[in-house]
Amino acid sequence: MKILHTSDWHVGKVLKGQSRVDEHKQVLANVIEIAVAERPDLVIVAGDLYDTAAPTPEATRLVTRALTALRRTGADVVAIGGNHDNGQALDALRPWAEAAGITLRGSVLASPAEHVVDGVTRDGERWQLAALPFLSQRYAVRAVEMYELTAAEATQTYADHLGRVLTRLTEGFTEPDRVHLVTAHLTVVGASTGGGERDAHTVLGYAVPATVFPGTAHYVALGHLHRSQRVNGPCPVRYSGSPIAVDFGEQENVPSVTMVEVTARTAAQVREVPVPAAVPLRTVRGTLAQLAEATPPEGWLRVYVREQPRAGLREEVQELLPRALEIRIDPELVPAPGSGARMAQRAGRSPRELFADYLDSRGHDDDGVRELFDEIFEEVDR
Template sequence: MKILHTSDWHLGQSFFTKSRKDEHQKFIEWLLQLVATEHIDAVIIAGDIFDTGTPPSYAREMYNQFVVDMQKLNCVLVVLGGNHDSVSTLNESKQILACLNTFVVASTGVAASEQVFSIPDKQGQPGAILCAVPFIRARDVLQSTAGETGLQKRQALGEAIKQHYQELYQLALAQKLQTGRDIPIIATGHLTALGVTQSESVRDIYIGTLDGFAADGFPPADYIALGHIHKPQIVAKSEHIRYCGSPIPLSFDELGKPKQVMLVEFSGATVSQLQPVEVPNFQPMEVIKGDLAAITARLQAFEQSNATSLTCWLCLEVDSQDYLSDLQERVQGLTADLNVEVLQLRRSRNQRRQLLNQASNETLAELAPEEVFEKRLTMETFETEHEQATLNKVRLRFNQILSEVQVQGSEQ
């Protein structure tokens, strides 16, 4: 039995106003080829198939076409709901997709028996038992009690999630016994396990209720396929508990480490192979850090090193002792003739920290109102065209208010 574990596709994502449609389409084509080449029995998408609860029409079309193409390959598809997914959006096509060898489990707000089922192999025989656990919403597993402290709520939710896993695992054991076959039990999850490394694009879940789920709360399944964290990693030093990560970089801080899907092969109920399969890079992206001189030098060398015809998306992090009010214009001049597009321009954390320290040593009496306002703005980031437009509006409104106040003061 061969399983392919992937997660966090985020179809329909807008990345600094840029569509990821082409990247996702190329990834899906690559994935389908991998399924055919490796004779995969089932693909598990462990949550966040879409980026929002109301995905654009092209994202829905892409999802539906993928289901059809998987059916042609005689490969089972399992889709789990994530915290970005709308339960109703996933459920609206659930019954139709069930006729196309596809299992959809959008939430835990259904009977436990609907969350445990066998995955057939190529011959149509039970090849594995799946505890299909999507993103768990607190209201689906827990009744809040008046007067509970924050700590008590976190403990109660953690215990409720643990009990949910144990209930499904017991059902899975019973189903496995009924098959009379030596097949694995696989569990899924879309949550933050304790001790994992997150990225900027991961939206915190269970905020104020549960910071992370302890790995010892998972059942003793033969493999646990997790989603929500975008960086591939092993949980609690247990090789069989894995985050496969997102297939494309969803933020600039996800660069530097290859994206992957997990190919899991079973011999009977035992994992015989755990193979990360690297996903090709479909869109050039790069982060360039340093002072203006270092960034200029890197950009000058960039034209020779960038062999692809695709425009490279850049994040520039500038480290300078000066405020550089004309930073945006300087960067535009440096990149005007290059096949690049600066999607994110930000000051280094060191510079922001220096500005904050400098501000803490000054008093309001030493500063004019305009200086106070500008120093406050330096604590924020205005990187995209929309944010720059907002900044200009804020400055204009401030100047109008300041002028009105000054006029009123002169009349008194």
């Protein structure tokens, strides 16, 4: 069977105030074109369809139309909720999804059978997919309890709970003539972050070892980390990465989808198919003079200015580089906190003095900024 594995669309993303809806339309159109050309038997969308738990109507239309178009290629389509998605809101779309022939699982449901999807390819290959949406720590405990496993101990880790849930969902992975698949939205120990993920859900106890996946799985399709990569484990484990660079920390990633060919008797063969439609993200550095002389790269820009801070600097950079979304003083020019400056003591000091100390600590010696602060302070202090 052939599988198209994608994840982390983050539809509705706004980057430094810039809407990316047109880019998302082009990116998802690319994904659909790849599906038309490749004719997969199954499309897996491994979470984070949206960038926010409260997507706009426009974002919802874009996601539902993309899923519908993928289904119209003849492929089965399975999508799960990620940590950015509202799982219950996705579950509310299940009547629409079922009518469209799409399997949608936004959150963990009381019956394990709800998360085990069976199918048959055009050529008669049988497959079974365990679909696990993102689980927060507290819901991981609830899921263990719902599935009537050993009661959760207070000292047990997130990985323990997730491992128990996956064991329950994959207990049917025993038939030799069926392709066994897993999709989940989580962080695996040892994998590399893409640069734009939500830190709270990639660290602080949310990472699990690859051993939570059964050795009987033919392929594990993961979402959450935005860099396409293979992860060492007891079976083939892979992140597809995001088809669009979500933030500037991801500018070196190559947006793609993952194509997998596998049978019940042969190992998974994996290849990446690039998705080139998104506007690239680039970082440029230099003084104003250097920025004025250089030819800016294509795409949205993050600019590190090699100048001392002063009032109006941002506007000067934006005049030179209209596609600059983020403008910062080059970190190499910013003094380390507390270096060369006395940390302000709050007691008995005026706001003007405290602000002056802050400017000194940051190497900011523009009198215009101090005067502007004084004017604002006088206005609000009346």
